[in-house]
Amino acid sequence: MFEEDLKINLTIKLLWQEYAQASRTTGIPFYQYSYFCEKYREYVNKHKLTMHINHKPGDKLMVDWNGTRMTVYDQYTGEMIPAYLFEATLPFSMYSYVQACPSMKIGDWIDCHIQAYRYFDGVVLCQV
Template sequence: MKINLSIKRPDFDYIHKELLKPGTTIKLLWEEYVDDCCSIKSPFYQYSYFCERYLDYVKKHNLTMHINHKPGDKLMGNWNDTCMTVYNQYTGEEIPTYLFEVTLPFSMYSYVQACPR
């Protein structure tokens, strides 16, 4: 039985595009990469090295962008899809809540509030 000793390089173009999708993480993409390597019996990058190589890819291709904001000009808000439970301290009732998140992009000041509806 022959074993492949050359390390399969990650497809960072694909990884970068996938990271733009909601819910996708670098850890999840690394796990996919490891599964692909295992299926062809190829060695793979460890997680920390994988992340370092991805950051090198981002820097090399100038894939980050700085956006200038005027103070107080914009407010960015979002309803987080994650449901959490808050307990009424007097009755013990469980109240399902959603998080409302707001950020002022110039100062990066953030506000989060749990809302029952």
């Protein structure tokens, strides 16, 4: 089961949902989500499952959309505006920049990068 952890976009919640569905299908009782998470953490700690990645200062900038849609309120009109979070992190220092955008279109993507580079006051060798 835990070799699945290497799949892209796999979350502990999705792993639990697959486990719960398989249990329901076979009629076997299953752990609730919170207990499943506790057992998962115990397994990870017991087997010392960690992955340490060394980063060089200024080498990389990790960027992506957060994936969660949120609502931003216009301070003057009170209008609710949907927004998406752009995140950029320098992995060596974990120094981060976050920006809310009305869409995930290419124009917003480019603007977020420009604003992040301004915020960091420079650029990196590689962007991931």
